[in-house]
Amino acid sequence: MSRMEQIRLSSYSMEEAMICYLARELRNHEVIGVGNNSPIPAAAALLAKARHAKQASVYILGQCDWPFQGTKEFFDLMQRGEMDVFFLSGAQIDSYGRINLHTIGDYGKPKVRLPGGAGSGVVYFTCKRIFLFKTDHGLKGFPETLDFVTSIPSSGKGIYHQNGLVGVYTPLGVMKPIGPDGRLKLAATVPGVKPAEVQGKTGFDLGLSNEDDTSIPNLEPPSTIELATLRYEVSHELRRIYPLFVKQHFGAYLKSAVVQS
Template sequence: MEHTISPGYSVEEALICQLARELRNHEVIGVGNNSPIPAAAALLAKSLHAQEASVYILGQCDWPFQGTREFFELMQRGGIDVFFLSGAQIDAYGRINLHVIGDYAKPKVRLPGGAGSGVVYFTCKRILLFKTDHGVKGFPEQLDFTTAGPTSEKGVYHRAGLVGVYTPLGVLKPTGENGRLELGATATGVQPVEVQSRTGFDLGLKRKGAAAIPELAPPTAQELSTLRYEVVHALSRIYPLFVRQHFGRYVVETKRRKEG
């Protein structure tokens, strides 16, 4: 059964607000290519509780680096505190697949590739994984291909720490044995059993007990208002299509208010 988020805000807005809450004041926040939801989250956090944070969004008109090389060099020096990653597949330990679905030599689907995620997962201080959908195929026990992961073999330096995986159904946290992902909280109105039924690996509900899983607070009126009537204007310069599709009514409403 497809879950429909409660009225008053969209699935995308809920995910943006949840990611924004994880960002801290004074952090240096990096957002990569084709990531409108993390970009919106970074801008929302900076507008509300992280006003002294530095936000670098690939594609912004005032990108202060020469291409991406300087940005990745800054990251390798430890200059980026938090970054967002996703994957076509995410496994039980937070490893991601951005390369192929199926056999590597004869894949069912060939994906764009890592796009620097291997470097990011090794060098960025905090990693927030996100996925805009939540289904068994996207969360398998074993990946078809490992593009990057939150840990390294013994003796290999690895700075990054996985904070969690954020989806429309809730958040998975690396609280299990050896950093295995478990259900940390559910989205408003979502039952833990639903999250488990749409995940291809065990989320530790038997160990914790479904009753012990908290529910995330829904977006506040302040978060939604700031997102819809302030953040979208900056976001539209980078992701105009995303803004038209998901926030078009608020852009039109703001324009009418100004003209009136």
């Protein structure tokens, strides 16, 4: 590897970091599902399969070799309890990992009408491990109370629900449900971000002991091998599903690979 390439692999974008952090959480032999408009989780699933989860089954909505008839068979698989992992997001995520994909403001007269749940009600109840993600982190996106509850990570006694939420991944760090009530607490920050900064951009209490809480670890930065695999292997496969995303974030590396070949 050239010195120039080593330098290039020492820097990375927010999107690349989130992809690597999510990929590390995925396990070998798992059945992993990725829905629509989710290039970051899709890349994470492909990266995990390329690196440490080679026997995982990855189903990405929009892939060329989609093995289901439409989406019904896909959701049937979930409802039989055969989906290990899925990724969800929300315009709003509250302190318990409940999500809002319906409206901002009053439901009858909303400020913003959102696309809707898109099956998230089924997903949150039937998949064994759920990862929430947001590509921004601000007070409006993480309020104490949602304007509308689209889906929830846990339910009352006697209601079928799989294991549920693992954590919430954002450009600032990771929040995980900790304690018997399942309330989200700050579990780790990305390199260069202090816990107080995350708290200042979150509308609910993250359980910090003080502003400079030294008990909160930093996530390990993406490694050179993770970045190289993502940029020069995974991006080629991802391009078939998310060509615009790949062009925006990996276009330079794709051109470089063509020149070198």
